[in-house]
Amino acid sequence: MDPIEEIKQTFFQECEELLAELETGLLTLRAGDGDEETVNAVFRAVHSVKGGAGAFALDNLVSFSHVFETVMEEMRSECQSQSRETFDVLLRAADLLVDLVREARGGAVVATERTTLMTTELNNCLAQNAASPASECQSEDQFEPLMEADALGFVPQQIIFDDLDGDIEPTSSGQSAQIWSIVFAPHNDLYATANDAVVLLRELSRLGEIDTVLAMDSLPALDAIEPEHAYFSWTIQLTSDCSEDDIREVFDFVEDECDLEIRRLSNDIQAAPDTDTITPAPNDIDRFDAARSELLGTDPASDALISDTRTATTEAEPDETVETPAITETPQAQQAASPQQSTIRVDLDRVDILINLVGELVINQSMLAQHAGVSGFSKEQGVGTGLDELERLTREIQDSVMAIRAQPVKSVFQRMPRLVREISAQTGKIVRLETEGETTEVDKTVIEKLTDPLTHMIRNAIDHGLETPEQRTAAGKPAEGVVRMSANHRSGRIIIQISDDGAGINRDRVLEIARHKGLISHSEILSHDEIDNLIFKPGFSTAEEVSSISGRGVGMDVVKRSIESLGGRISISSTPGTGSVFTMSLPLTLAVLDGMVITVGDQALIVPLNNVIETLSPRAHKIKYLGPHERVMALRDQHVPLVDLGHLMGLRDHLMEPSGGVCILVENDAGAQIALLVDDILGQRQVVIKSLEQNYRKVDLIAAATILGDGRVALIVDIDAVICSRQSSSDHTIRPLEQTSLAS
Amino acid sequence: MINTSNDRNELIAFRIEDQEYSVDIMSVREIRGWTAATPLPQSPDYVRGVINLRGTVLPIVDLSARLGLGTVEPTPRHVIIVVHIGKRIVGLLVDAVSDILAVNDDALQPVPDVACNIVQSFLSAIITIEDRMISLVSLDKILPEEELVAA
Numbered sequence: 001m002d003p004i005e006e007i008k009q010t011f012f013q014e015c016e017e018l019l020a021e022l023e024t025g026l027l028t029l030r031a032g033d034g035d036e037e038t039v040n041a042v043f044r045a046v047h048s049v050k051g052g053a054g055a056f057a058l059d060n061l062v063s064f065s066h067v068f069e070t071v072m073e074e075m076r077s078e079c080q081s082q083s084r085e086t087f088d089v090l091l092r093a094a095d096l097l098v099d100l101v102r103e104a105r106g107g108a109v110v111a112t113e114r115t116t117l118m119t120t121e122l123n124n125c126l127a128q129n130a131a132s133p134a135s136e137c138q139s140e141d142q143f144e145p146l147m148e149a150d151a152l153g154f155v156p157q158q159i160i161f162d163d164l165d166g167d168i169e170p171t172s173s174g175q176s177a178q179i180w181s182i183v184f185a186p187h188n189d190l191y192a193t194a195n196d197a198v199v200l201l202r203e204l205s206r207l208g209e210i211d212t213v214l215a216m217d218s219l220p221a222l223d224a225i226e227p228e229h230a231y232f233s234w235t236i237q238l239t240s241d242c243s244e245d246d247i248r249e250v251f252d253f254v255e256d257e258c259d260l261e262i263r264r265l266s267n268d269i270q271a272a273p274d275t276d277t278i279t280p281a282p283n284d285i286d287r288f289d290a291a292r293s294e295l296l297g298t299d300p301a302s303d304a305l306i307s308d309t310r311t312a313t314t315e316a317e318p319d320e321t322v323e324t325p326a327i328t329e330t331p332q333a334q335q336a337a338s339p340q341q342s343t344i345r346v347d348l349d350r351v352d353i354l355i356n357l358v359g360e361l362v363i364n365q366s367m368l369a370q371h372a373g374v375s376g377f378s379k380e381q382g383v384g385t386g387l388d389e390l391e392r393l394t395r396e397i398q399d400s401v402m403a404i405r406a407q408p409v410k411s412v413f414q415r416m417p418r419l420v421r422e423i424s425a426q427t428g429k430i431v432r433l434e435t436e437g438e439t440t441e442v443d444k445t446v447i448e449k450l451t452d453p454l455t456h457m458i459r460n461a462i463d464h465g466l467e468t469p470e471q472r473t474a475a476g477k478p479a480e481g482v483v484r485m486s487a488n489h490r491s492g493r494i495i496i497q498i499s500d501d502g503a504g505i506n507r508d509r510v511l512e513i514a515r516h517k518g519l520i521s522h523s524e525i526l527s528h529d530e531i532d533n534l535i536f537k538p539g540f541s542t543a544e545e546v547s548s549i550s551g552r553g554v555g556m557d558v559v560k561r562s563i564e565s566l567g568g569r570i571s572i573s574s575t576p577g578t579g580s581v582f583t584m585s586l587p588l589t590l591a592v593l594d595g596m597v598i599t600v601g602d603q604a605l606i607v608p609l610n611n612v613i614e615t616l617s618p619r620a621h622k623i624k625y626l627g628p629h630e631r632v633m634a635l636r637d638q639h640v641p642l643v644d645l646g647h648l649m650g651l652r653d654h655l656m657e658p659s660g661g662v663c664i665l666v667e668n669d670a671g672a673q674i675a676l677l678v679d680d681i682l683g684q685r686q687v688v689i690k691s692l693e694q695n696y697r698k699v700d701l702i703a704a705a706t707i708l709g710d711g712r713v714a715l716i717v718d719i720d721a722v723i724c725s726r727q728s729s730s731d732h733t734i735r736p737l738e739q740t741s742l743a744s
Numbered sequence: 745m746i747n748t749s750n751d752r753n754e755l756i757a758f759r760i761e762d763q764e765y766s767v768d769i770m771s772v773r774e775i776r777g778w779t780a781a782t783p784l785p786q787s788p789d790y791v792r793g794v795i796n797l798r799g800t801v802l803p804i805v806d807l808s809a810r811l812g813l814g815t816v817e818p819t820p821r822h823v824i825i826v827v828h829i830g831k832r833i834v835g836l837l838v839d840a841v842s843d844i845l846a847v848n849d850d851a852l853q854p855v856p857d858v859a860c861n862i863v864q865s866f867l868s869a870i871i872t873i874e875d876r877m878i879s880l881v882s883l884d885k886i887l888p889e890e891e892l893v894a895a
Contacts, residue, residue: 712780
């Protein structure tokens with residue numbers, strides 16, 4: 001890939017994270033829970049997007065994020081006290097920003113009117129908050145300042161250090177780059193002798209990357225300001241491979257007219273404040289504003305201030321996008337304050353290679369243990385202990401590697417607030433989304449495949465579950481409906497619940513539709529639970545009129561199938577008048593599976609443990625023939641079909657006598673049960689799932705393959721397919737639906 | 745002596761019973777001895793099953809059966825030629841590997857028009873070296889056809 005393109009991709013990835021952070025931050029602030037750090041995070045997000053977009057000349061993105069940033073800058077000081085409405089506008093602006101990033105990435109084009117409209121809306125927001133005139137110093141000349149310069153006619157002078165790059169490149173930070181801390185406090189004489197702080201800082205910037213912090217503690221009140229005096233000092237962090245003498249040389253002519261302190265910081269201590277947080281505190285700004293007219297024209301430092309903040313911010317940000325895709329933990333001063341510095345970004349392929357290797361290590365380890373056991377070698381002093389230790393270590397490595405792929409469900413949950421806003425706008429229902437357990441971790445593949453079903457279910461919950469505000473008020477409920485989304489771990493699986501406090505399932509209506517559509521016969525009498533679960537039937541959709549949000553024929557059955565394809569289950573419980581709860585239970589990973597190892601003939605097969613209900617030894621008198629070939633087994637008060645697995649899979653020609661084998665009672669996700677007749681049960685084992693499709697194709701009745709301790713391939717039985725193969729042919733027509741995507 | 749490598753083909757020749765066949769050496773990944781395969785249910789008779797190739801599940805095609813010469817009873821003397829077919833890796837079960845041949849394009853002759861469809865569809869050329877006749881197998885049709893289309 002073109003290196004620039006690669007960097008751009010990294011930038012887009014970062015944008016995703018930043019924008020997610022932005023949304024979370026705004027939501028927190030809207031809820032009134034934010035602190036200063038939240039404000040900073042929100043700010044940093046927009047700012048970084050702008051900075052990166054500028055580096056890639058993504059003009060639409062730059063101009064809108066600039067407007068956005070400016071508005072937020074205006075509100076910054078009172079950010080925590082803004083009204084809910086203002087935050088709604090900001091959230092919508094954040095949505096637009098997401099779309100603009102998507103556009104820049106080659107996605108759908110965003111209509112210009114939308115941007116214009118949003119800009120106006122943002123500015124209106126600002127007009128309501130027009131009290132604070134603090135932002136001129138942040139304006140950039142390529143944009144119209146949103147607030148006109150004040151009555152004094154103060155026009156910020158922009159000093160662009162970049163212009164200098166033409167003649168002298170800043171010394172690149174080579175291997176020996178060091179961080180210098182320079183404290184520079186000019187005396188009054190410095191300006192009197194026609195020297196200028198800004199020139200000195202400019203000189204410094206030629207030595208390397210500088211990060212400048214202005215100290216204006218000594219700035220007195222307006223009436224006490226002596227125009228010709230110097231009140232400002234700077235702390236400069238310089239990253240360069242130059243020597244101390246080089247730095248001293250910059251200050252050569254002013255050595256006697258300033259306080260200068262040069263210290264070398266070691267490379268690993270970078271407690272420099274984040275550039276975004278160094279903007280003076282509000283009261284400083286006020287003082288600065290007051291002092292500005294006095295300083296204007298007399299103290300060149302005011303110009304330097306403007307350029308300093310600018311250089312620090314605009315120079316720092318594009319750098320972040322130039323990181324290698326693999327590592328975000330670069331020892332950059334700008335990032336030192338960021339809370340995410342302990343994460344690295346790794347190509348997923350590398351993790352998968354590692355997982356495969358560990359899978360083989362596990363197989364190899366068990367082969368070794370088996371051989372050592374057979375040969376009696378493991379009785380040897382030390383060998384047995386060594387093998388046990390090896391096994392323990394192998395398991396630990398496997399668990400740790402799996403943990404690398406695990407990610408918090410936050411990445412999926414984060415997409416939902418926007419969805420809720422959009423649907424609530426479309427339906428006119430007032431909705432509050434509550435989330436819980438966002439940090440619950442699950443395998444990345446599972447997360448990716450969860451987005452569509454969850455989106456669908458949230459849509460359903462709002463569109464079908466919640467009532468209109470009028471209906472709610474009439475029913476004595478608050479007009480605002482609540483949709484809750486929660487995740488937690490339970491016995492090695494992840495449980496995700498989506499609940500609403502709506503009307504619950506209208507069982508009469510469900511029954512009526514199911515009968516009308518021929519899903520159940522008219523005479524069938526169903527329990528409440530059975531009725532509720534009818535909504536998972538293919539071809540069922542309760543929407544009385546097809547809306548643009550849900551009810552397009554693909555309904556809960558597709559959700560159910562996609563959950564099942566992940567090895568999960570879904571169920572619903574509903575109480576009329578108080579709402580419905582959908583509960584999904586999913587495996588934590590798709591890479592390993594707990595299985596029961598069985599034998600059929602000379603073949604070992606794996607039955608997924610989550611399908612197994614119990615094992616039984618068959619008694620001859622409990623087995624009855626039903627027709628010429630079919631057998632059923634009496635199980636307590638009912639009969640379940642008995643399937644000779646070896647015969648079904650073509651591993652033997654004749655049906656096996658039940659007395660010679662073992663029965664395993666299995667159940668699929670639909671609750672259908674059969675008894676499998678097999679030769680023997682070898683035990684339970686965690687197996688690494690290997691795809692058959694990769695080199696061959698999907699094989700009927702087989703879910704995947706795995707490799708056993710002896711190095712042989714064992715097939716994992718697809719219990720659902722086995723059960724379906726026994727059922728009437730009409731049910732077979734359902735199966736192709738599994739491929740139907742959740743496109744919605 | 746300019747060897748125009750463009751029309752130079754290197755082939756691995758192998759035997760199935762008393763017939764000689766070959767595949768392009770570039771598609772061959774490795775050659776290994778026979779190990780017992782795990783049979784797959786409801787598969788064509790020429791798919792012997794799958795084996796573990798260092799962690800990869802590898803399907804084994806009995807080339808003899810695929811070419812209509814009847815299924816073989818593999819012994820430890822039989823050989824699996826591991827080949828790339830598109831993105832897949834497949835093992836071909838053959839009797840023995842006999843030779844590595846280097847032939848020019850002009851040595852590749854069209855397959856004579858014989859009645860057998862199987863021969864016609866799996867062979868792309870024949871090579872005559874002295875009194876030997878070696879057929880060049882075209883790998884892309886070796887796996888069950890509809891699956892390749894579906895994939």
